[in-house]
Amino acid sequence: MTKPQFFAMFIMMIITSVVVSGATVFGAAWYFKNSPSSELSDSPFSFLTDKSSSYQGPSFHPLEKLVLSVKGKKQTHFVMLEMAVETSRPDRIEKIDNYMPVVRNAVLKLFSQKTYDDLHGADKIEKLQAEVKQTVLDAFARTDVVRDIDDILLTKYVVQ
DSSP, X not given: OOHHHHHHHHHHHXXXXXXXXXXXXXXXXXXXXXXXXXXXXXXXXXXGSOGGGOOOOOEEEEOOOEEEEEEOSSSEEEEEEEEEEEEXXXXXXXXXXXXXXXXXXXXXXXXXXXXXXXHOSTTHHXXXXXXXXXXXXXXXXXXXXXXXXXXXXXXXXXXX
């Protein structure tokens, strides 16, 4: 091998090495930029993550207030309920208010079987919340909204 051939081969090896190294760096940067940010949060490449797409937590959509009557021993009592739907996809439940008549009907049926003694007392709220949650989820069962509901919360509960 002559000296000019050796010099040409050396230059070609340097060019090839630069191209492969550059492709590796840009490929890794592209991969980390397009991968979920949770993988990068503790890595040295955390500067590549998109800060604007951070987790925003659940969203709460209030439902209409419900005022119902329940039987007591001597008189009729009234119950006021305010509920909220917890979701991680608020854009998908924008039309949930259209289903409020279905929710009202289901909760009315639930409370028609209740008496004042069933609803009054601190230890009753947990059981009632579970029943209301299941009733509302059952009301939405035939809709496509149900898959976007994470939880049903009682936000206000008054028995008078």
